[in-house]
Amino acid sequence: MKIYWVCLQNTYNKRKENLPQGFEIIFISPQGSNNHSEKNRFCVVESERFDDEAIRTAIELKGVLFCENLQINSLNFSLVEHLALSGIPVFWLMSDLVKFLEIIGKNNKNFVNFIVNLFPNSNGDFSHAFKVGELSELIARKLGCDEVSVYCIRTAGILHDVGKFYLPHSFLNSPKRLTDLEKRFVSLHTVHGVNFVKEYLFPLSDTELYRVILDVVQNHHERLDGSGYRKGLTARDISIASKIVSVTDVYSALMCDRPYRTACDKDLALSYIQNKTPQWFDSDVVKVLIEVEKEKKKFKTFSEECYVRQRT
Structure with missing residues (x-):
């Protein structure tokens, strides 16, 4: 299963130096015109707000991780992969996501x-x-x-x-x-x-x-x-x-x-x-x-x- 980072071009330009290995980039237009129908795709989506396009993406895809105020370089790839395999959309503030991944890592x-x-x-x-x-x-x-x-x-x-x-x-x-x-x-x-x-x-x-x-x-x-x-x-x-x-x-x-x-x-x-x-x-x-x-x-x-x- 590939894991994608979905982002706007200008966001990528700001963050590309910190992108960890293992993530593949998908660029999304401001109008959200991209096709998100590919199966077995897990997307890490950076978004400041959750509009209708984001909601439709979450409903249509098997696995989506939307993060508000996302700092992509702080994500642990192996733990994101663990979330991806669960096949469910996930929405988190970054602070809560980090806490969640820490707990999973400890097998609580x-x-x-x-x-x-x-x-x-x-x-x-x-x-x-x-x-x-x-x-x-x-x-x-x-x-x-x-x-x-x-x-x-x-x-x-x-x-x-x-x-x-x-x-x-x-x-x-x-x-x-x-x-x-x-x-x-x-x-x-x-x-x-x-x-x-x-x-x-x-x-x-x-x-x-x-x-x-x-x-x-x-x-x-x-x-x-x-x-x-x-x-x-x-x-x-x-x-x-x-x-x-x-x-x-x-x-x-x-x-x-x-x-x-x-x-x-x-x-x-x-x-x-x-x-x-x-x-x-x-x-x-x-x-x-x-x-x-x-x-x-x-x-x-x-x-x-x-x-x-x-x-x-």
Whole structure:
């Protein structure tokens, strides 16, 4: 497999002295008129922004590594080749890419720490992921799942959006609403997530934990009425783990600030979830979510009363 550095002519003129051996140059016109259809090509693309042409390239090619603020001479060729063989588009800020390659080089098998080290704290995904995991655990336990299943569902909740590591941060943090093409591109994070799980969690492949993580990463955007993605599954084909995480993911996301909107309060988020039940969400899961939130509110009130008594 050849690995290509895709760049503009003027960029090449600035960087050609630092280009490491092993990379073959492809020049791309400002209009993006080049044909990117060649199979078994892995492209390292330098780009300051991610426009429609870049998105189409990522969708069409099997392997693309887009780097913002790329310093081509700092890439380790053997590790880039490792990424190339995984056959998935990857989007990174350079600092995160270096961190990622370092972890791969150490063969870090502790995937929870692996994920924690990679979460881009700047866009709130770290907090959201653990909130989804925590809520999913509480709901699973109240629904009567055994402790092994509860642990698996909690971990899967934390990792549900792992595929977003393969999307550009500047793209995800854009303050504008997504176009249809951009939405299609973002929906690919479930595919990238599945590839990630198969590639890096393979040592766990004969465990229940692996199966639940794979299921949730792939299906947490499915909806009971078949309107979700990527397979359009209906209620009977969606596991309880994915039903739980689909609810907690949306619920938590609504209460997180996003560049294009402010966070909802808890009551409004719950109201939205209830309005989409049972078309999208499982009634039993939503019922338990409401119970969990009521219990948390009661506990908070009780704790505040105890604090006041202690102070007086």
